[in-house]
Amino acid sequence: MVALCETGPERRRITGLARKAMKELRLNFPCSNILMNNIAQVVEMVYSVEHALHLIDEMLGSGMVGSAAAYKVHACSGAAATEVPRGRFSTRTRSTPTG
Numbered sequence: 001m002v003a004l005c006e007t008g009p010e011r012r013r014i015t016g017l018a019r020k021a022m023k024e025l026r027l028n029f030p031c032s033n034i035l036m037n038n039i040a041q042v043v044e045m046v047y048s049v050e051h052a053l054h055l056i057d058e059m060l061g062s063g064m065v066g067s068a069a070a071y072k073v074h075a076c077s078g079a080a081a082t083e084v085p086r087g088r089f090s091t092r093t094r095s096t097p098t099g
Helices: 002-007 016-024 034-062
Strands: 076-084 087-095
Antiparallel strands (some): 076 087
8 A cells, every 4th residue: 555655645746647647547635445556556657657758858958968978898797686575686797808
């Protein structure tokens, strides 16, 4: 029920297509119907995609995107671990001097 809990207090910030989805899917607050969590997830997804598109437009319009920085390939290795819904995910990678 995380989406329902997160969307409720932040509903004033929801605009655009996400606000339209909220109205069309009848997501009203306060809401105690746990089945509406899936609807809240849809609203979160629509909001996130719309916000990401806005940020991309901002970056493209500001000239932040340019040519790639100079990069020299070298041998290296790395590892990472994170918690995922059903346990732990870990990964390890290595590269050669040629990439």
